[in-house]
Amino acid sequence: MDPPLAPPVRIQPISATPVSAKSVQKTLEIFLEDFQARSTAGQGGNGAVTVQLQKLADALKEERKLKRKDA
Numbered sequence: 001m002d003p004p005l006a007p008p009v010r011i012q013p014i015s016a017t018p019v020s021a022k023s024v025q026k027t028l029e030i031f032l033e034d035f036q037a038r039s040t041a042g043q044g045g046n047g048a049v050t051v052q053l054q055k056l057a058d059a060l061k062e063e064r065k066l067k068r069k070d071a
Contacts, residue, residue: 021067025060032057
């Protein structure tokens with residue numbers, strides 16, 4: 001019989017700092033480039049993670065475009 005599973009650690013933030021969409025987008029793009037380079041180099045990367053990160057980056061770009069049009 002398998003041992004019972006332990007629940008995941010619960011992380012609770014004690015403070016928060018607002019971050020602009022532009023800053024998040026830039027950081028995400030840098031991370032995505034690095035992640036893709038590491039995944040390609042190892043030839044065993046997780047394509048699903050890369051696709052989800054790219055979708056997030058694209059959504060942030062679209063959000064910024066919409067905000068610029070409204071302003």
